[in-house]
Amino acid sequence: DARVTQTPRHKVTEMGQEVTMRCQPILGHNTVFWYRQTMMQGLELLAYFRNRAPLDDSGMPKDRFSAEMPDATLATLKIQPSEPRDSAVYFCASGVSGTDNEQYFGPGTRLTVT
């Protein structure tokens, strides 16, 4: 049963600390997406990779957020320094480009910054 996995599932940290979230896409998928979801803003796309290359990170605050894919089995989203307004659920999703365009979501990381 292929699934997207994300770690950690929950993270509580203090303002100013670095936060790293990890995602393992489904094996064979070549697109990876990072989303942030809050009650006020809904689901917002932060970054989008295809074949490990960043295609769109226009939704990501560049001064504190960074997204990378060190290899095809790992995507990371880093916040440094974190702020209380970063508190949200961060979802990773993966898919296969050129097919039905469906995205498969991971369980999310619930981040609380105090």
Place this chain on the structure above:
Amino acid sequence: GQNIDQPTEMTATEGAIVQINCTYQTSGFNGLFWYQQHAGEAPTFLSYNVLDGLEEKGRFSSFLSRSKGYSYLLLKELQMKDSASYLCAVALYGQNFVFGPGTRLSVLP
């Protein structure tokens, strides 16, 4: 900019039919998706329309009119477990999605 509208909340009765509407104005269009999201869980795929018309999948159907920038999700024979948020998403190009705000559906006994 991109704009997707959905009603914020809807309520329906178990066994009934409900239609959730979505209107969109986007700079590109490569298909429209509906996702279901239960509270505290990840979104899961329900349906995909890229051509005009109705797509049926069991109790769920989705309709698309590209000329009107309009879609709806039809849920039949509602069950309590259908209480969830329903997200409309437009693929701008490739898999670059813009999600709507979601419609929270409550199914009452």
